[in-house]
Amino acid sequence: MTDPDPESALDARPGLQKRTVYEMGTAPVSAEVGAAVFDVEHVDVRYGGNLAVRDISLRIPKGEITALIGPSGCGKSTLLRCLNRMNDLIDGASVEGSIFYHGENIYAPEVDPAEVRRRIGMVFQKPNPFAISIYDNVAFGPRLHGLKKGLDDRVEKALRQAALWDEVKDKLNDSGLALSGGQQQRLCIARAVALEPDVILMDEPASALDPISTLAIEDLMRQLRGHFSIVIVTHNMQQAARVSDRTAFFTVDMQKGIRVGELVEYDRTETIFTNAGDERTEAYITGRFG
């Protein structure tokens, strides 16, 4: 993969805001990344004026699985929710800095958050299918956006991609809530995939599931890798090691009694797990804290 000069690539797009682009290695945290799907630059998030995460910068590669790990309160979920502007739905949340999605700042004033969320799928911590049929769950997104042509095929394809088709093909009219927890989460993945996003954000997608279902979700993620860029938040380090290509380690910085999330290190997963550059990362990964 070749990386075109990001600056000139950006200049070619009209209507984009000026931004600072860091050379590799000069950004506070960096990793060699080819084609990026997200460029997060100096992002601060506040909830009701209180700083929750500080100065996050990272490039998230296309077609790979990126894991965000770290102890509770380190801001990994907060950052994830910035990537599709879900934080806009929380009262008092504010985001500073820029997040470029294929070079376009999703926080630019003329960007419609609903459009961002349509392109960037999300899977939540707790499986949250709608109390409607399996079919209608998957068709929900396409119907919202008027994609009614070939809906049956679209639903089937999404369910196949989510490795759920064989289990539900004979009961598409049953309620989505009648499925087991792991199946519900795969249904939620199918629901997101049905809109053909190029990124899927997963917020601890297996933390409410049993180990078998967790493995099924991880297998699924490996299958989806390549078709989609996946960003996963997890506090299960083994999970990050098993599925991800890159890992970003966050921590909580205590300053004047205020807890602020910070990005410590971001690199290839095997590097993070075998040869971490920062002792805090190593301490966390080897279980000395967190």
Add this chain to the structure above:
Amino acid sequence: MSATLSPEREHLSLRTIDPYTRRRKQRSRFVRGLLLAAMVVAVIPLFLILIEVVRRGWPAMGWEFLTQVQPSGRTPGGGYVHGIIGTFYMVGFATLISVPVGILAAIYLVEYGRGPLTGIIRFFTDVMTGVPSVFVGLFIYALLVRQIGFGAFVGGLGLSVMMLPIIVRSSEEMLRLVPEDQRAASAGLGARKWQTIMKVVLPTAAPGLTTGAMLAVARAAGETAVLLLTALGSLQVVNQFQGQPIASITLLVYRGARQPFAEGQQRAWAGALFLMVMVLLLTLSARYISSRSRR
């Protein structure tokens, strides 16, 4: 903590009851008895009403009662069809106004409400729930009846003022019960707020909204004071929407009960029975709907 489990510690029989435990048990029994007594006291009047209304109303109840108007003077027989029709018109009209307005207002409060305006609206909704109905009647009387006269329209309007706060408050509760993760799931798929409301929030809350509306309808059907000053009452079937006084079951019961002869009083009992059965049916179906949705 394992230190306390020293080998020399004796095992106490589970059946040993020390005085302290005995007192706790007695107190528990006493409180339980008190609560039971309170429940019985609360239910006695309800049962007495139920029995009395059925006992006195049943003889005059029948096909004639439901299809005939009240005869004049001390004549026995006849019925309250004019009241049934009047109540149907006015409650129907009030429902048409207050259900959509009430649910929309509740959606605003739950989904869009921010800042002081929401607090003010909620406060006044609470106040309105407690406003005596005779005030509502007086208000409609002063505002409209003196200009356009008595009738089903002003009566229904008065009833809708009574129903509105009940519907707003119950709908608000129901909309709040819709889990936040359902809204997040919808937003995560790129739904706009109104799409989330129409496709996720309202369908999920629908049984609860229906229940609230039905209870408000039951309340309006039994309303009297508002109608005294707006519908006024009538002795015939009225099909005019406005400008002519119209009967309601409650008004007929009120007047019938004051008639100095047994025939009129008996019709009033039958009217009360009819109304009670209607309200009971509405309440039961409301409960049925909400219990079905919980499965």
